[in-house]
Amino acid sequence: MKELELMIGKLMLTGAVIAATVTLIGAILFLIHHGGEPSLYHIFNPARSHVDNYFSGRGIIAIGLYILVFTQLLRVALTGWLFVKQRDKLFTLFTLFILIVLTFSLFA
Amino acid sequence: MTILEFSIALLFISYTAGLLGALTGLGGGMVLIPALVLLFHINIHYAMGASLISVIATSSGSAAAFLRGGYTNLRIGIFLETGAVIGAICGAFLTAIVPISALALIFGIVMLFSAFLTIRRQEEQETDRPSHPWAVALRMEGTHPTKNGPQPYRVHHAPLALGLMTTAGALSGLLGIGSGTVKVLAMDQAMRLPYKVSTSTSNFLIGITAATSTGIYFKHGYIEPGLTFPVLLGVLAGSLTGARILAIIKNRTLRIIFSVVIAGLAAQMIYKGLTGGL
Numbered sequence: 001m002k003e004l005e006l007m008i009g010k011l012m013l014t015g016a017v018i019a020a021t022v023t024l025i026g027a028i029l030f031l032i033h034h035g036g037e038p039s040l041y042h043i044f045n046p047a048r049s050h051v052d053n054y055f056s057g058r059g060i061i062a063i064g065l066y067i068l069v070f071t072q073l074l075r076v077a078l079t080g081w082l083f084v085k086q087r088d089k090l091f092t093l094f095t096l097f098i099l100i101v102l103t104f105s106l107f108a
Numbered sequence: 109m110t111i112l113e114f115s116i117a118l119l120f121i122s123y124t125a126g127l128l129g130a131l132t133g134l135g136g137g138m139v140l141i142p143a144l145v146l147l148f149h150i151n152i153h154y155a156m157g158a159s160l161i162s163v164i165a166t167s168s169g170s171a172a173a174f175l176r177g178g179y180t181n182l183r184i185g186i187f188l189e190t191g192a193v194i195g196a197i198c199g200a201f202l203t204a205i206v207p208i209s210a211l212a213l214i215f216g217i218v219m220l221f222s223a224f225l226t227i228r229r230q231e232e233q234e235t236d237r238p239s240h241p242w243a244v245a246l247r248m249e250g251t252h253p254t255k256n257g258p259q260p261y262r263v264h265h266a267p268l269a270l271g272l273m274t275t276a277g278a279l280s281g282l283l284g285i286g287s288g289t290v291k292v293l294a295m296d297q298a299m300r301l302p303y304k305v306s307t308s309t310s311n312f313l314i315g316i317t318a319a320t321s322t323g324i325y326f327k328h329g330y331i332e333p334g335l336t337f338p339v340l341l342g343v344l345a346g347s348l349t350g351a352r353i354l355a356i357i358k359n360r361t362l363r364i365i366f367s368v369v370i371a372g373l374a375a376q377m378i379y380k381g382l383t384g385g386l
Binding site: 005006010012013015017019027034035036037039041042043045046047049050051058061062065068071072075076079082083090094097098102105106107108 | 112149150154161164165167168169171172173180183186187190193194196200246312315320321322326332333335337338344
């Protein structure tokens with residue numbers, strides 16, 4: 001069980017490193033193309049946050065952010081697997097509940 | 109300011125916030141959001157979106173180190189997280205409805221409360237009372253490593269802790285923070301767990317709770333990629349540096365200094381909230 005816990009930890013760290021790397025690549029592209037434009041983040045404009053081109057710098061940053069968020073699904077799923085292996089029905093159900101709420105919140 | 113200059117400035121302030129957050133255990137969001145709002149005049153919704161993402165990064169980035177330490181109690185964690193995810197969804201829904209001035213006000217109050225708890229924090233409180241019946245039935249009791257080998261610990265007030273965690277989840281979704289202080293409050297003060305068990309388990313849960321709110325944050329456009337990247341990279345680097353030097357620094361003094369800074373920022377957030385200056 002201890003090995004599986006350590007594996008979850010390593011996977012989360014790997015996910016964070018991959019997400020940060022992708023974000024950094026996107027950030028460099030974004031700054032090359034838009035670095036000289038004025039920053040207007042004091043005004044909230046919901047339409048601006050929308051990403052329509054995932055090959056642009058902003059799009060690649062967004063992909064990095066999605067990777068980070070989706071590794072959290074992996075965290076819950078692997079913790080659930082830990083309880084499945086222990087044949088602990090109640091805690092498997094608890095974890096499944098969390099997984100369903102998280103999935104629903106991300107995709108609904 | 110151009111986007112380039114702005115990004116560099118954000119990277120530095122986020123690094124500092126992440127570093128201080130890790131050193132004091134208050135988490136990055138608590139100092140990051142007021143800094144973004146008060147110093148950089150960033151819209152509070154954008155600040156919360158960027159903070160929420162960086163909270164997930166911190167939780168993931170430090171997960172390996174925390175799990176290796178052997179203090180994380182996954183049974184307690186999963187039990188409490190069932191409440192936290194429900195809270196997180198409710199909080200994220202509310203954040204779109206609550207007026208910005210009220211958000212600033214609530215944020216300021218939560219900051220003051222966290223600073224107060226950090227100053228007042230008591231170390232280990234041993235009790236002889238048996239664990240709460242839920243904790244026994246759900247086999248939540250565990251052992252934690254000490255100098256004299258693994259020591260067992262008891263688990264108290266399980267229902268109260270579940271309620272506190274639901275509140276922590278709601279605050280996380282409402283304000284875009286990790287709510288680490290309320291999570292630790294649930295485990296440290298209500299459940300009476302050893303402090304390292306509380307912080308390690310809390311760290312494991314923070315990423316899951318924050319991720320639960322991101323769906324709604326993305327949908328409302330609170331997470332702006334161009335603003336989020338310097339914050340994410342800065343906080344992640346800062347918190348990883350903080351975790352490394354944690355062992356060297358005697359952090360009680362630092363905790364108090366930081367709490368005073370937090371209280372000052374809180375007062376400004378409350379003032380801005382009351383006068384509608386945001």
